Amino acid sequence: MAGTIVADTLTHSTAGSIATNYVVDGSAKVWVNFDFASTTERDALNLSSITDNGTADMTLTFSSAMGNANYATTGMSGEVSGTGVPDGVVQAARNGGYSGAFTTTTTRLRCTNLAGSAVERGFAAVAMMGDLA
Amino acid sequence: MQTPDFKGTHLFDRLCWAKENLDGVQSDYRVVYEDSIDECAKILVPDPNWMACALQGGILPPVWVYHELAKDEAQPNFKKHTRGYLLHTTEPMPAMTEEQAIEYLIMKDVPQHVWQEWNTGNKPKMVICRKEQLPSTREWRNAWKITEDLTATDIAA
Numbered sequence: 461m462a463g464t465i466v467a468d469t470l471t472h473s474t475a476g477s478i479a480t481n482y483v484v485d486g487s488a489k490v491w492v493n494f495d496f497a498s499t500t501e502r503d504a505l506n507l508s509s510i511t512d513n514g515t516a517d518m519t520l521t522f523s524s525a526m527g528n529a530n531y532a533t534t535g536m537s538g539e540v541s542g543t544g545v546p547d548g549v550v551q552a553a554r555n556g557g558y559s560g561a562f563t564t565t566t567t568r569l570r571c572t573n574l575a576g577s578a579v580e581r582g583f584a585a586v587a588m589m590g591d592l593a
Numbered sequence: 594m595q596t597p598d599f600k601g602t603h604l605f606d607r608l609c610w611a612k613e614n615l616d617g618v619q620s621d622y623r624v625v626y627e628d629s630i631d632e633c634a635k636i637l638v639p640d641p642n643w644m645a646c647a648l649q650g651g652i653l654p655p656v657w658v659y660h661e662l663a664k665d666e667a668q669p670n671f672k673k674h675t676r677g678y679l680l681h682t683t684e685p686m687p688a689m690t691e692e693q694a695i696e697y698l699i700m701k702d703v704p705q706h707v708w709q710e711w712n713t714g715n716k717p718k719m720v721i722c723r724k725e726q727l728p729s730t731r732e733w734r735n736a737w738k739i740t741e742d743l744t745a746t747d748i749a750a
Binding site for chain 2 (some may be wrong): 529
């Protein structure tokens with residue numbers, strides 16, 4: 461592609477050097493900001509679809525597959541509407557065990573409150589870090 | 594906008610190019626399917642950036658590439674993908690219509706046992722519909738099923 465810079469190391473004038481594989485390996489390969497209640501995306505990268513599996517239960521499917529299923533997923537969700545109470549947790553769905561929640565092209569997620577009950581928050585954001593296939 | 598010649602370019606790089614240069618396309622189509630009798634009906638929503646790639650052409654690999662990778666992943670001794678190059682080196686798909694893109698997405702993101710035998714049981718396991726045909730609220734969401742009262746016209750439509 462045009463505009464390609466090939467470099468193994470980035471060096472700052474005073475702060476030192478960093479290998480570019482920190483950037484390649486450490487950046488999010490998939491991310492999405494979406495509404496759990498309406499399955500509506502605000503923005504995303506490297507998704508092909510979101511599947512609404514039921515109340516507060518979603519599967520994200522990727523376009524460019526991860527290299528293996530051991531990537532890291534991080535997520536957050538919004539508060540109870542208007543209360544300021546942080547009461548939403550995005551977690552890996554456990555249907556069939558955690559091993560079923562992650563494949564190289566899908567992640568199944570649930571959103572719960574702190575008591576563990578399924579809740580559909582209007583704001584959720586999820587990112588995956590790992591190696592691409 | 595003309596798609597650059599992407600054959601051999603990593604798929605992730607193509608997707609980044611598309612995100613920077615193409616407007617997302619929010620499809621009105623939804624795919625409703627049932628893949629387990631123990632679970633409610635699921636609803637697949639296409640990603641707008643992905644749909645833009647499908648309509649643009651020259652970005653997405655053929656769907657058989659994903660099926661090959663899925664076969665590899667299903668092997669009991671699978672550790673990591675060794676044929677990921679298929680995503681990047683296979684000739685990209687030409688521009689699709691929205692309907693062709695939905696068919697492609699079904700074959701990519703819906704379990705194969707659903708779309709290969711979607712109409713062999715007592716009722717269809719999968720239906721393509723428009724967003725406004727879904728219930729307007731999510732009341733009793735975990736009890737939603739595909740109706741048994743679909744007519745041949747409904748299915749053909």
